[in-house]
Amino acid sequence: MNKTWLIIQREFKTRVRKKSFIIMTILGPILSAALFILPAYLATLPEDTRTIMVLDEPILMDFDKGKEDVKFRYLPPDQFDLDRAKDFFSKQEDYAFLYIPTSTNPDPDVIARNVILFSKGDVNMGVENYVENLLETYIQREKMKVQGVDPAILAQTKTNVKLRTVNMDEGGETASLAPVKMGIGYIAGFLIYLFVFVYGAQVMRGVIEEKTSRIVEVMISSVKPFQLMAGKIFGLAAVALTQFLIWVIFGIGLYLVAVHFILGNEIDAVNVASQGMMTPDNDNLIFSIINTIDAINFPYIIGCFIFYFLFGYLLYAAMFAAIGSAVDKESDTQQFMFPVSLPLIAAIIVLIRALDNPDGSIAFWFSMIPLTSPIVMMARVPFNIPIWELALSMSILIASFIFMTWLAGRIYRTGILMYGKKPTFRELLKWITYKN
């Protein structure tokens, strides 16, 4: 045990000191944050403002100014006819030219049919839709007028509904956490998938390195093969956990800073809202997210995450170590990698379905199968699942880990001393049954 501890220490120290580890630990959160934030940020950037020239003969649009990125510029109808306007448009920089002709027929539908949008190139779909919707609204208004409805009354009848969902199982008063829970489940499952692959591959590469540089020959005269394998697996687990914990501390820090800033700005708005009418502010989305985050049982989720993270990794790392021991170079690993990667990829596919339906039978079974449970169960953990299911899944995983490590150990101790030809699956099975 003492020797395994020494090996764990070496693995941990040499890897944590590596530049690549330090860079990834710092860059990892920044990169993933960028991955989420950048598209959101880009969406908020104002687009180029497009100016549309309008010749509105019947004054249908009431000199509507348009919106942020689509502006209207009206030509005085008494000075322009269609030909002059088109001629003028061709000399201007305007994006498009909208022509609404007068008609002898007072029916607004006739006007609608005769509207033309001229352009110098293809018109952006968004702009086209916007203009169409706008015209529909104004023509609808015209029709109402024809029917004798007062526009002022019409304006008053406008309603905006924002649905609030409440989950009664969670104490009734909190808003439903489903979207946030799905987010947490997805991130947790995906992180486990990523860590298993990245660190599992590192275990495999480490074993191959020791084998090809013949360090095993030296090591094996001091320690048992199993100690060497276990030391490497646990050493890397410690590295992975360290990286994860640095990220968690980082994340909590960022969250607290963000909450401080946002709350500082929003608290007044909320006070005003609650003193006046009892309706919550619709725009206060960020505040409600913070509220929901506070309502989630994080110690429970993080506890489950660390368990599945650790045992999922250990289960796969044992397999990766066995593969590494069986080959002489990394390019020979492919045929063995395939059956190991398959359940991982299946798990990430099922993860998406399990998020939609955490109590479905697919979610249930894949969260019991040990090769997929670490990822799929994390999709279910944020939603309240029966404790017996969690206990059963965890027990199966622990039992599988022990069995897999034993199996891998038997392949490993034969594999690391075998050089030359690439073994087949059948030979691996034979190694398992070898007597010392």
Added chain:
Amino acid sequence: MSILSIREVSKYYGSYAALNKVSIEIPKASIFGLLGPNGAGKTSLIRIINQITAPDSGEVLLNGKALKPADIARIGYLPEERGLYPKMKVGEQLLYLARLKDLDKQEAIKRIKDWSERFEIESWYNKNIEELSKGMAQKVQFIATVIHQPDLLIFDEPFTGFDPINTNLIKSEIRRLRDEGATIIFSTHRMESVEEICDEIALINKGNKILEGRIKPIKKEFATNIFEAELENYSAFSNLNSAEILQKTEVDGHLSLRLSAKAEANDLARELMLFGKLTLFKEEVPSLNDIFIQKVQS
């Protein structure tokens, strides 16, 4: 007294016999040569001694007791294929390997310092292994093998990669370790490289031991009875009573002879002295290589 007794040890890989009832006695405080061509079964035997694999039959005794896992700390093994972690510093690497041999940290550091001074490699302490030349790395590996002062040292092809100066340095260190009471096993297929240093040898071929014993008696047994002689100021002669002349060369008044003796060496020498001043008289000793070839072919 044997430190290591290998008794009727067999090891099979499938139907292939890597070792076939091999028995060898290795005396304490000696340098023992385990010789044989590639694929003879040397590495299989060494792995059994190191308890990396177990024999299919037979037993190995260390100091008269069956080998047990704890004995690993009393054995030092330098494998044929050397391996050190390329990205680890020399000092860290030695400390790590020493501690895996159950040495405590303070003692390990002290011994690393001693050995580094002896090999004049103190300045490498903070260098990565990958920065060292092959010969330098070999020295580090040698230190790693002997650092825990094992009773039994096993060197598999120890001199590959060493220049003549370092080879001599290692040879003298090995003799010193023997004089301090350690037992050394040399495993090599380059038999001439260990002839002069070994006290005893065993020859194995295709999993079978074909010869074992002290070098001198073995060589005597395989003596060819051929002598080399040189004479100065000699009088001419065409044949001898006690030997047959195989070859005769004259250079600048020196007569070189190759003789197949028909009588005792002393009688031959006496007869030669009658013809002139005997400046060289020596029996042509067969090399271990010759003996091996002769033994395998017979």
